[in-house]
Amino acid sequence: MFTGIVEKIGTVSALVKLDETETGGGGTSLTISDAAEILTDVHLGDSIAVNGTCLTVTEFTSDSFKVGVAPETLRRTNLGELTTGSPVNLERAVAGDIRFGGHFVQGHVDTVATILAKTPDGNALTVRFQPRDPEVLVYIVEKGYITLDGASLTITAVNDEEKWFEVMLVAYTQEKIIIPRKEVGQTVNLEVDMAGKYVEKQVKAQLEKGLAGMGLEKLVENIVKRTLKDMKIGV
Incomplete structure (x- = not known):
């Protein structure tokens, strides 16, 4: 981890x-x-x-x-x-005595993504990517987490129709990772936030079993609890 x-x-x-x-x-x-x-x-x-x-x-x-x-x-x-x-x-790999500053990353790459554009914004840099496997976009949401070349980053924009997403790199981050050194057309390794995969699996399981009269609010509550339990986070 x-x-x-x-x-x-x-x-x-x-x-x-x-x-x-x-x-x-x-x-x-x-x-x-x-x-x-x-x-x-x-x-x-x-x-x-x-x-x-x-x-x-x-x-x-x-x-x-x-x-x-x-x-x-x-x-x-x-x-x-x-x-x-x-x-x-x-x-x-994570040790037991460190602060957890990013998010849960497995180091299991889902696909690669191509750099479509790099746009300066003051001293920040907005980078647009297009995943080779567009199906991963279902797990990519604005303000959510994503791992690119091993760096935990926050998604600032997603376009499902054109199949791209963007992140913004502040000046400090630009100095600490290799993405700013890459050119348009080069690729990065992409790992989506595994929480989305757990939620998807729980939703499918519930739908396959049938709602059995369970309200939507209760269904979502149960899915969230099971997801956090799978990820070993207390609720």
Whole structure:
């Protein structure tokens, strides 16, 4: 589990494509450098989110670490577009003693999204995206959470007909994540807020069982309670 608060921007220092006989089954091995700040407590097998993708540490030094990227992960994310020298957002898995500044992020990418436009607004930057899989737009709502390349961001606009959404990056955030460095036409990894998925599942379950005379207000109340219980949040 992650928070979507990027801890460090690292650099891809080595990228090796693996053949079918090597561990990774034809995937890719990535070495990420410039990561000393997040490796002070690292162990083999730990999870680190690289551009919002939960990956397992297989080797590490004081400044760098290595992860394997499976073929399925390459198909679902933008990690296959990385080259030597590419910057990447990094975040360690959540520890039990930290403040939770973002939102619940799994590090399981739903799809990639293409940058359609970047528009300055004072010292802020509005960025418009179009998801490769438009079906994820059902989980994307104005003022809701979204994770882009591992960064927890707030959605400022959604257009379901034209199939795009926007986020605004304040000056501080622009310095801490890699999205402002990307050009129009490049992609980001997208993970929707999992709360929306839980709500959808509960609604479908209730509808399949039939309302059985239950009022809409009571139905919504039950769905919310079950969703929070699934996410292990007390009510």
